[in-house]
Amino acid sequence: MGVQPTFDTPNWRIAIIGSGPSAFYAAQALFKQDSWPLRVDMFERLPTPYGLVRGGVAPDHQKIKSVIKIYERIASNERFRFFGNVEFGRDVSREDLLEHYDAVLYAVGSSSDRQLGVPGEDVSGVHSATEFVGWYNGHPDYRHGQFDLSSKSVAIIGMGNVAIDVARILAHRLQEIEVTDIADHALQELAGSQIEDIYLIARRGPVQAAFTPVEARELLEMPEADALANPEELQLDEGSQQELDAAGRETRQNLEILNKMAERGNTGKPKRLRFVFLTSPAEVLSEGGKVTGLKLERNVLKQRNGKLSAAGSGETFTLDCGLVFRSIGYKGLPQPGLPYDAKSGTVPNQQGQVFNPETGVACLREYVAGWVKRGPSGVIGTNKPDAVESVRTMLQTFLDEKWQPKEATGVAEIEALLESRQVDTVSFSDWKRLDEHEVRAGQESGKPRRKVSDPEEMLRIIRSG
Known part of the structure; x- marks a missing residue:
């Protein structure tokens, strides 16, 4: 240097x-x-x-x-x-x-993660993507997470790569994830999931979406789920077209992928991943302290300080769902x-x-x-x-x-x-002892590893070696 x-x-x-x-x-x-x-x-x-x-x-x-x-x-x-x-x-x-x-x-x-800042956000059934990702990855802080997967519909607020990850894990067939290093407790719960419709909700338009083409392209190839986009929401206004013209290759690839989703449409797969643009949550709806849906507001894009920002149009609608994840940033x-x-x-x-x-x-x-x-x-x-x-x-x-x-x-x-x-x-050699234990346990069941998520068990394994 x-x-x-x-x-x-x-x-x-x-x-x-x-x-x-x-x-x-x-x-x-x-x-x-x-x-x-x-x-x-x-x-x-x-x-x-x-x-x-x-x-x-x-x-x-x-x-x-x-x-x-x-x-x-x-x-x-x-x-x-x-x-x-x-x-x-x-x-x-x-x-x-x-x-x-x-x-x-x-x-x-x-x-930590950013809050939605809307009424009802604290009811049961509203979670951060951070919690869910940590839960299915066996992170010690989130191993006791409770997620009600009995609902037919789930809403994910945000459209970055983390939101895509959450949607993809929810949409996978069991046989596709049981050969990964997903946490045992998560695999067991996901095996009983009743989720059929997964909504990815973004406050701005497709040009401003934060996911990368590599992540989005995977959704086109999922055997269990159709990835769907509304053709009308992919029509760009003048500001978005100018932004697209000035954008890099990845943004243009994102639009191509979304248009493929719109063209392909619903092919009858058991699950559906639905991209919803220009929409913001206005309120989390609930009964008895449990989420039952979202009140959503349609947005329009407006120039603000040289950047396209989402502004509420006043038009609202309701989405029924029994589970909500916020994924709007760490x-x-x-x-x-x-x-x-x-x-x-x-x-x-x-x-x-x-x-x-x-x-x-x-x-x-x-x-x-x-x-x-x-x-x-x-x-x-x-x-x-x-x-x-x-x-x-x-x-x-x-x-x-x-x-x-x-x-x-x-x-x-x-x-x-x-x-x-x-x-x-x-020490690092202590960690390698735990690492070898996880890999060995995984090989016995056809996985890259079986993660230990309890810190006390981690220390027990390390010290027993």
């Missing part, structure tokens, strides 16, 4: 909080600095690494998960250590980390001691360096990468240049400030602190 030290040093110690793609790409960028003697310690709240690659990527997308092989190579570096089952803010504080490390990089992602949560932008759900930063807008002061030894830095956007690979930028800023700051590494002062290792607090840490 062109940043070179001008002095010989002991090891610089870098702490990375989180273990998803941005965390591993940051570690990779650090290790590529051959002239810098660096050690990287990665801290993860769960006993398992890889963040959304393990807990977010759909089980029928195993090829995407192959990126884990890259992360394993990074973790094999002798200068890398993994501390799983260690929660930032509970087991170690910001002050602890700044005392033991020359810099701290937060790659904690966006673990949102980062405040981190202990760090500045926080509540609107974007991110930590304010300048090229990855944490910045406090209230004081106008940069936090010279603290950095962010990934969604907590830029917001929940992009694909897995987007995190690589993002992390590289943060690491570049970090190392340049080391040079500019003419610091000496903490190791030169004889500061203690973090293990002593964790041991004194009786934290049951999980």
